[in-house]
Amino acid sequence: MMRDLPAASYRSRAWVLALLIPGCVLAAGNEPPSGQNTNCAAATPARAQAFSVVDYGAVPSDGEDDFPAFDAARRAASAEGHGLIRIPAGVWDLSRTVASEASNVNFAGDGPGATVVRAMAPFEGSALFVLGRKQGAPCVQTANVTTVQLKSLTLDGNAQAVTGFEAYGLRDGSAFEDVVVRNQHTVPGVATNQSCNLGGAADVYQNQGVQFRNVWVIGGPWVRSAAWLLDGLFESQVIGGGARGMSSTSSSHAAGFAIGTRAGVQGLTLLGASVTMIKDSGNGSARTNAGIRYGEWVRNSRDIGTTFEGITGAAVSFEGGRASGSSLPFNVQSLQPRLYMNARGQPDGFGRNTDYFMNPAIQFGVASDCRAGPIVAYAPWKTWVRFDGRASAGQQRNSAEVSLGPMDPSHVAVSSVVSFDEAAASTNWVDGVGFAGREHWTVTLGPATVVMQQGTLRKQLQQHAPGRSGPARDEGVLRVVDADGAALLEVGGDRPAVSPKAPPAFDSAWNGSVPLLLGQYRFWVDASGRLRVKRGRPSGDTDGTVIGDQYGTETIRP
Incomplete structure (x- = not known):
């Protein structure tokens, strides 16, 4: 049913318009007198309309299929050209996807946990909600979409391969807010792409100016997939929220966020997101997962202040070239990552060894002009930054910044804080800053890598800790070893010298x-x-x- 605002509200608004619009004269009943200016009628805002699924026959928490009521409410709002589809508190069961290509048709619940939309078994379709044009012709951005919104509810896949929501070709102003996606099995909780699900480079069919605010994907497991599968995005933002797996489930070749692995992504920002508990089976030694995986189609994007914990694999992996052989990702940055280490060599309660968590923390594969850091005082027994050596496939000009801080140098010596695999491009580099007396590095270099002369490694020594009194001292130690474990160089303090160690x-x-x-x-x-x-x-x-x-x-x- 159509719900109007009280008539008094419109009378007040109309009198305000009469004062502001020259020649607009209103008589009793708010109708312009005969012969007077009728601009007021044209200027009066359209009445806001709400369509409750209850008014179309849906009954909460009864276990019956509510799709017919949801679809009827959607069609009514689409016919009006705009509207808010209200989904009150309760559990609402759907047998198939609610798909909407209409502009300004929004969906809102009473809050995550209060309003739960759940997939029935069996379920017909790939997602509970599909917004925009997923298939069909013509493949254009959804016409005049400015405020497509989905907010304040929980989307439950009911342990099936059902995505929470998908977005295709949406436009500026579209938003997803306060949404929890849970219990999806092996498939993404959130998926975006260009109109008609097109792959490849960025073009006019992208989602543009879309925001995801406090959206969480919880559950898994994900198999060769991701909690968030983000493609076909331009100048969009993920603010807060994130992905959380379950400690008792096992994912493989998975990621919290997989960005630009199928289609172009440009100008995407993740701000203050979180990725936790993306774990392999067994003891975790396979390390096939990643917190954020930047694919070959992403450029000019960044994540800032992301929290990572409990990931068997890299926290951030730059690894393009999987399908097209291109050198993307390009100009992508992972800034100020927040890496939560686990106790050394401890089981996580499900048989996984914590030494395999986020080791390495940052991995550069096929990527160009990408940057990560600063990584500050992370677990000294793990590799912080690894360049995996695929230089021939386009790895170049990537960099990272690490700051060791005050830590026991004997811990650092057991592994490589920075690792350059064989054939890692000499145009990659690491900037390192640490506290005086505690700057101890181990850097592994592949045997085919040229050291120093071509800028493989850059190191900046900080003379003393901030705020420390007394004369500046530099007692730092830089150890460079090759891939076989043989020490090539040790530089310490103001006395650079070759001081090799016996392998x-x-x-x-x-x-x-x-x-x-x-x-x-x-x-x-x-x-x-x-x-x-x-x-x-x-x-x-x-x-x-x-x-x-x-x-x-x-x-x-x-």
Whole structure:
């Protein structure tokens, strides 16, 4: 039914218009006298209309199918050209998708937890709500969509492969607010894309200017999917909310947010979101998941102040090139990530080892001009930043900032704070800042990586902690080791020097020196004073080929 505002409200509004619009004269009953200016009638705002699903036959919490009533309310609002579809408190069961392509037709409940829209079993369709044009022709942005909104309710997939809501080609002003999506099984809770579900580069069919405010996706598991599957977005925002899996469920190749993996995303901002409990099966060592996965079609986007916890895999992964071979993501930033470490080597209560959580914290795959950080005082036994070495596929000019802060250097030495895999592009770099006396780094470099000369690593030493009195001191230590564990360089304080350490993999005869690395060849002097060479990693002190000794008695072989 159509619900009007009280007539008195319109009389008051009409008299205000009469004062503001020249020539507008109202008589009793608010109708302009004969022969007078009728501009007031044209200027009077359209009456707001609300359509309650109850008025169309829906009964809350009775277990019966409420789709006919929901669809009737939607059709009535669409016929009027605008309207608010009210979904009062209660549990409402749907047998199929509520789909709306109309402009200014909004849906609102009485609050998440109070209003619950639940998928019946079996369910027909991919989502409880689909807004915009998912399929059909012509593929255009929904005409004049300015205020399509879904707010204040819970969407329950009832442990089925049913997404909470999908959005296609919506326009400025569209918003999703105070929504909880739960109990969806293996599929996303939230999905967006271009009109007609088109993939590929950004174009005019995108969602534009859409906001997601305090929207949560809770449940899973997700399998080769994500809690949020965001594609086809332009200059849109996710504010608060986020994704939370269940500790007792196992996801694989999943993400809290998968962004730009199917279609263009540009100018997307995540602000203060949260991703927790995205876990593999077993002990978590597979590490196939990610908190945020930036795909090949995303550019000029960012997440700011995101909270990460309990993810078996990277907190943030930049990994384009999966489908098209392009070098995207491009110019994407993960700023001020909030990484919550877990106790070292502890089970999480479901058999997973916490050492596999967010290790590495940030992973750069095929990406260009992307940046992450600062990462501050994270778990020192984990890798904070990893460049995975796919340089030939377009990994270049990526950077991260880390700040170790006050921590035990013996912990740092057991792993690599920064890891450059073999063939990681030399145009990638890391900026590091830490407190005096506690700046201890371990950096792993792939054997094919050029060190220092081409800017593989940049390090900035902070002389002393902020606010610390007394003379400035720099007692920092930078250790650079290759992928085999052999130390290449140690720089400490104001006395840069080569101070290599003996790799434990070598036998007791190893004389403590580190092989001199020239291209792919390593040179060293064994315990007997012989100069040896080998292409690749030596297995011990007597490995390789003898090419001379300190006495000149060895014959140099051609």
